[in-house]
Amino acid sequence: MGEVTETVTETPRVRTLVLDVPGWTGHRAGQHVDVRLTAEDGYQAERSYSLASAPGEPPALTVERLDDGELSPYLVDEVVRGDRFELRGPIGGYFVWDHDGSTEPLFLVAGGSGVVPLMAMLRHRRAVGSTVPAKLLYSSRSLDDVIYRDELDRLGAEVVQTLTREQPPGWGGYGRRVDVDMLREVSYPPDESPRVFVCGPTNFVEAVAEGLVALGHRPGRIRTERFGGT
Amino acid sequence: MIHLDGNSIGGLLSDVFGRDVTDASGRCRECGAENFVGALHVYRAAGVVVRCPSCSAVLMRFVAARDEVWVDLGGLLGSGLEPLRETRVHVMHGGEVVDGRAEP
Structure with a gap:
């Protein structure tokens, strides 16, 4: 579970959610998390969101509202500090960039x-x-x-x-x-x-x-x- | 139908394989092209179909329902990817479920 500690409005359609995730062991730049929301009737929806923060910083998701989206309208417009939701991650070892001493631009x-x-x-x-x-x-x-x-x-x-x-x-x-x-x-x-x-x-x-x-x-x-x- | 990349299903893949495999590579049984799992083409509908970026052959299929997942890796050669030996992971070959993974 992640708890929202801060929200930042980036544009009229985009918001960043800074999270506190107990047990978070850090992430790599480029990784994402899967967010799962469960409705009162048990219906579940899961979507992937990229991590925006640098490794070593608290995980932060930047989410764009898709008007026909199942999760993004909630995450962009409704979530407030202190809200919690289920997430899995960090995920991915392919689309990542590490500071590893290489000099390639x-x-x-x-x-x-x-x-x-x-x-x-x-x-x-x-x-x-x-x-x-x-x-x-x-x-x-x-x-x-x-x-x-x-x-x-x-x-x-x-x-x-x-x-x-x-x-x-x-x-x-x-x-x-x-x-x-x-x-x-x-x-x-x-x-x-x-x-x-x-x-x-x-x-x-x-x-x-x-x-x-x-x-x-x-x-x-x-x-x-x-x-x-x- | 638009497709996503293999890295988009990293979460599902770690459920099945018990680790991140998006930077593992696998070879297409049809055309022999070798690609990172993260670069494979992913089509999502009722299930997830993973295709070869070079020839579009089906490499992997996944169907997840509740907390169980059915897996078919039949289009992939020499990836070294082994699904977890757990009851919630069911391995299929050509549509036949062969739990316990005895290679037919």
């Missing part, structure tokens, strides 16, 4: 709330004082949808943003969906052997992964995490 590509596990990696990198070059390419619909907006400047990593639907006056970033040209301009060249993590909706991840392979990145260097549905 880190290239992270996020679509929407796909930024959450990548944020855990960047927070981890900052917390341990890693000098590995790191770059985040982050696609959102509009400025209001940008999660962790104030923190992006304080990560000590290069952050390149694109706003696909609406750009404010004077916007200095990109204003279209991620495409091969953008990836060519932003990514580390393949001969620098970057470690690449891509997270977002399925079609976003497909487009980015295909684009990177077309630019000469080895498929085995690209790790993806798709999310979809409710």
